[in-house]
Amino acid sequence: MTTINRRELLKLATAGTVAVGTGALAVQVLTAGGSQAAPARDTQANAPAGERFAEVYKGRRIEGTAVAAAAPRAARSLAAAPPATAATPDLLIDGVPLHVMVNGDGTYTSVVNHYETFRSLREVARAAVDQLDGAALVNGHHHR
Structure with missing residues (x-):
């Protein structure tokens, strides 16, 4: 059985947090692109x-x-x-x-x-x- 020291545990936790955050950001960008693009064009057309x-x-x-x-x-x-x-x-x-x-x-x-x-x-x-x-x-x- 291998043991994980504190430093390795911290590296794994940081990598997991970054991966989850990046995934959440990607989902937000991909889903918001279609719903917000049309109102922005409409506002600009009326300006x-x-x-x-x-x-x-x-x-x-x-x-x-x-x-x-x-x-x-x-x-x-x-x-x-x-x-x-x-x-x-x-x-x-x-x-x-x-x-x-x-x-x-x-x-x-x-x-x-x-x-x-x-x-x-x-x-x-x-x-x-x-x-x-x-x-x-x-x-x-x-x-x-």
Whole structure:
């Protein structure tokens, strides 16, 4: 009869945990691919191809532009590619740029409201003004 020491037991337990986790992740990815792909395309199809606005909201000047741009050829893969008509957003609050990201489903999020998604660039700008509550937006670039 062979005996297993603690180190070998730990190796076996770790390998088993990794195998179970990898299998569970594979099942989740394979089963979620078909059910979530259609809504993402529908949302993107309903998103505006381009958006421009300039207004004063709660005393703050907000300006935004989202121009449709094609995704880079190298970034086009089956699962991880951004939509082919993803908009490149440009948003200013009182002349200071606010960093805005485009999500895979065509919605937007910003550094001010990082955990919320918005259907339009105007919604992002207004939510950022609400969140700032009178505070000045500071340019996010680091200076030396």
